Amino acid sequence: MGQAGEWDVIVVGSGLGGVSAAAILARSGLKVLVCEQSDGVGGLAHAFQRDGRTFDSAIRVLAEGEMVQGLLDWLGVADQCELTVIDHLYEARFPDRSVFAPTGLEEFMEAHIRLFPGEAEGIRAFFQLRRQMFLETAQAPMRVTDPSALGQLAELLPTLMKYRTATLQQVMDEYLRDPRLKAMCSALWPYMGAPPSQLSFFAYSQFIGVLIDGPSYCRGSFQKLVDAFVTAVRRGGGQVATGTPVERILLHPDGRVAGVRTAAGEVCTAPVVVSNADARHTFEELVGAEHLPGAYARRLRRLRPSMSACVVYAATTQDVLAQQPAHETFVYRHWDHEDTWRDLLAGRPGGMSLSIMTMLDPGLAPPGEHLLIATAVAPWRLPDGQSWHERKDAFADSLLGEFETVIPDLRKHLTFVQAGTPQTIQRYTRNHEGATYGWAMGPHQIGGKRLPHDTPVPGLFLSGHWTEEGPASFRVILSGMNTARQVLGHLGTGLDVPTFKPDDVPQLAL
Ligand SMILES: Cc1cc2nc3c(=O)[nH]c(=O)nc-3n(C[C@H](O)[C@H](O)[C@H](O)COP(=O)(O)OP(=O)(O)OC[C@H]3O[C@@H](n4cnc5c(N)ncnc54)[C@H](O)[C@@H]3O)c2cc1C
Incomplete structure (x- = not known):
């Protein structure tokens, strides 16, 4: 208790998308409060203990460990958690065959070619296409507002523009013949919660594009990663309050954010609130749908949870x-x-x-x-x-x-x-219907079709897997970085957040 008072920024929720934003803002000199409804920090990144055993509740692997390491270094908490690279991706067992998937694009393709040598060319083209999508995405703008720019983009980014609304199944049907090979090449779909016929090829290609270089594991559980961000918040003078559900995001009469009221009735004021909570919960229960423009409220209703x-x-x-x-x-x-x-x-x-x-x-x-x-x-x-x-x-x-x-x-x-x-x-x-990845990962719910960080409520920002960067630990940390960047701009601090791996971390666009 004791969070009541004035803050620069209040973050609702301590998932990785929340604590990463909070840590960056605290490191930038802002007075930050994180309110977490649960008794432990981390949301889906929380780990629990049972009789000397430590279980990660959800997350088992992290992509782009190098970028996360860069952020932890910048925050001064790199010594708090040890990320180690896993030397293979997975094994997928089917009724009468299995594939062992090593890391490294060449090795990964070879593992599939060994099983289906007659389709070597298609396998190479399919996985190179994925690589091309990944590279073109890294060059794409975060959002395209001018429709006339689409023509230009089609010339600059032909692969991305051709396949950006395709499903994984459609692209596999174009490049691969044997249905069993297609099943193997899409074996990772449960990680994204939708079968190939519903899954965005764009999202899948980004996902496997970063995993294929070698996923990372956080020694001692992913709680250590969450705790490192929490340490950075506290070292920056901020506070992380568990068992503190936010009941209402308060607004000034002119519609600007005024702060939050907790379920215990405490009022905490701040000109900025970052919600890491479920987007529908945020708007329909914490803000009140009556404060939203009709188009935004309808968009929120149309989006389907994963x-x-x-x-x-x-x-x-x-x-x-x-x-x-x-x-x-x-x-x-x-x-x-x-x-x-x-x-x-x-x-x-x-x-x-x-x-x-x-x-x-x-x-x-x-x-x-x-x-x-x-x-x-x-x-x-x-x-x-x-x-x-x-x-x-x-x-x-x-x-x-x-x-x-x-x-x-x-x-x-x-x-x-x-x-x-x-x-x-x-x-x-409090994720709607137990959603694992925010909105479902269909072609019409990814990138710019998810929610942006800024909202129609001045001073309210969103961070986490309901936003443009999408789901999974690395992407929600990226979302936290981008949210923090926008908050620093909104508050006119003149500060920015470094990009830790500028050349190949796609922002997820279009
Ligand atoms: C079973 C499973 C396995 C997964 N495996 C992996 C994996 O191996 N690798 C990977 O990268 N990703 C994995 N994911 C996906 C990943 O866990 C999520 O995409 C990511 O952790 C979401 O983070 P977030 O910050 O957006 O939100 P969350 O982790 O959902 O955090 C939201 C936080 O907000 C809090 N909150 C909500 N409402 C309020 C309120 N009113 N007041 C205060 N606090 C509130 C919640 O308690 C919660 O702590 C997995 C997910 C699941 C479910």
């Missing part, structure tokens, strides 16, 4: 490394991802992966134990009217059962199991 997930946290005394597994294994019961999508909509496990966290970081568990995290893409509503509360245990058991092809008898040796459902995600983050 799918949710079920996550099972487990510990075992089995020697799981004897099976020589990948650090993350996707298991598909079907070759056709549309069949997998039908399974998960019907409430059966689908879009599943198993991560062996102690393979990367043995210190997460007591000696002799391994920690496993099984994840499945899952809908908010079950089709048969059952609640997730009723379904949870049976779902967790069958999800773990699916991985007994990876680790035989997995369920017989468990020393700990706890399951989280879409309702758990909703409860801990």
Whole structure:
């Protein structure tokens, strides 16, 4: 308690998109307050402890570790967390074949060519196209407001302009023939919560474009990364208050932001509020839709949230490394991802992966134990009217059962199991219907079609996976950087935020 009073900036929510913005603003000399409704900081980046075990609640890998490292250095907190590069991406198991995906574009393509040598040319063209999209995106403007500029852009950025509204499936159909190869080349779709037929190729190409160089893991859990940002906020004179839900974003009579009122009734004033919370929650409950221009309110209603997930946290005394597994294994019961999508909509496990966290970081568990995290893409509503509360245990058991092809008898040796459902995600983050990635990642909900950082409410800014940079840890940190940049401009500080890797971090445009 004791947050009441005057602040320069109040940040609602301590997800990575919130704490990264807060840390930069505090480092820039502003008096910053972060209000977090939950008892722990980090939102989806929060890690929890159970009997000497540390589980990341959601995040398992981080792209663009180098850029994040640069930001931590600039904030003076690089010593607070250790990012290590993982030497492979994943293994994807299909009904009668599997692919082990190494890092490095050449190695990644070769792994697929070895399985489908007759399609070498198509595989190379498909993944080079992804690279080209990535490079062209790095040169694209953040937003195009003048329609006549589109013609010019088509000449300058031909690949990007051709495929920017395509789905992953459409582009695979153009370059690849064998449906099994297409399934393998899109095996990572659960990371984005939509099957290839619904997933933006643009977003997928950006995503895999940064992951392919080698994802990073944060030793000791991603909580360390969150805590490093929190340290930077506190060192800059700011405050991070947990167990402090914001109930209302207060406005002056002329519509400008005045501050926030917490659920405990405390009033904190500030000329700027950054909301890292769910965008609908922000506008419809905290601000009040009556304060929004009609067009903005309608846009907010049109945007669809992403799918949710079920996550099972487990510990075992089995020697799981004897099976020589990948650090993350996707298991598909079907070759056709549309069949997998039908399974998960019907409430059966689908879009599943198993991560062996102690393979990367043995210190997460007591000696002799391994920690496993099984994840499945899952809908908010079950089709048969059952609640997730009723379904949870049976779902967790069958999800773990699916991985007994990876680790035989997995369920017989468990020393700990706890399951989280879409309702758990909703409860801990207030993300609409337990959304895992902000808005769904279809071609019409990415980049500039998501929400910009500035809003129609003067002094209110947004940061996190509902905004233009999109979802995932690295992108929401980028979103925090861009939000902080805009806030510094809005307050007329004359300060800016460095770009830590200016040449190849695309801002996500159009
Ligand atoms: C199961 C799962 C696995 C994932 N795996 C990965 C992965 O391996 N790698 C990766 O990069 N990304 C992963 N993601 C995606 C990634 O976790 C998110 O995109 C990202 O963490 C979102 O960060 P954020 O800052 O936008 O919001 P959030 O983390 O959702 O934070 C929002 C915060 O706002 C707080 N809040 C909301 N309302 C209020 C209020 N009224 N008052 C105060 N506080 C409030 C919430 O409590 C929360 O702390 C995964 C997501 C899920 C669900």
